Structures are given as C-alpha cells and as structure tokens.
Amino acid sequence: MDTSPRRILIVEDSLVVARFLEHYLTKAGFELRIVESSQQALELLPEFRPRAMITDVVLCAGQSGLELCRQVRQLADFDDMTIIVMTSHSFDDEGEATAETAEQAGANAFLTKPISPVDLFRTLERLGLASKSSGTRPSPRGLV
Secondary structure (H helix, E strand, O other), X not given: OOOEEEEEEEEOOOHHHHHHHHHHHHHOOOEEEEEOOHHHHXXXXXXXXXXXXXXXOEOXXXXXXXXXXXXXHOOXXXXXXXXXXXXXXXXXXXXXXXXXXXXXXXXXXXXXXXXXXXXXXXXXXXXXXXXXXXXXXXXXXXXX
C-alpha cells in the first residue's frame, strides 16, 4: 500500500469530535480528511490513501464504524491500514465489550470518549503514527 504516513481519514458524524481531532492532529502535522459516513470513507480511500483511519462506532443513518472496519479489511490496498475505533459506549447492542468487537472487526486500537489529547497521542505513538521526540504531544487539557 503506497500511503502517506502523515495522512489520517476521520469518519465522525459529530462536528464537535471532528473539530477536536482536526485541531490536535493538524497541529501535530497530520494531513486529514473528515467524512461523516462509511460510504464517504470508502469512496475517499483510493484518492486520499491514508495511513490510518479513526472512526466512531456509531455513525449517521444507522451506519456502523465496526462494519466499516470489516469492509476496509477486505480491500487489498488497505487491509493493513491502521484503524482506531472510538465510542462513548463501552458495550454494543448485544452487551459485548466494544473493544473486543472492534478488535474482531479489524481495529488496531480502541478509544472511549471522552478522549483526551494525551490518550489520543499515546495511542498514535503505540501504533507508530507519532513519536514522543517529535514534540507534537499536546498538554492534557481538553476532552471531547
């Protein structure tokens, strides 16, 4: 997969969360595209070619970020893309732990909202998308 290591696709239908991620990630030097739906994400992948995707579990119009993970994992050009799933719910509709279902769907990491900038960047560092030495880690202020 020929992708830019600084490109992240954000799939989030909450404007507040999308702007939070945009603020911290662009400040850290990432190039972003933000979409609201899984359909928009799938259409943008071939053109934007991100290294990573951050998606909410619950998207607009009943769409699922977990189903989006499964679909992305079926795409040969993106089957190894880093995927971070986030949600304000710790359990899915069947009462299963969402972190476990996210991993089963192909996610590399799971974040529970509210997300702190520090937790976001620790996750990015653990996944090899950011480095402590880059000086881009934000202060612990701000949750969304």
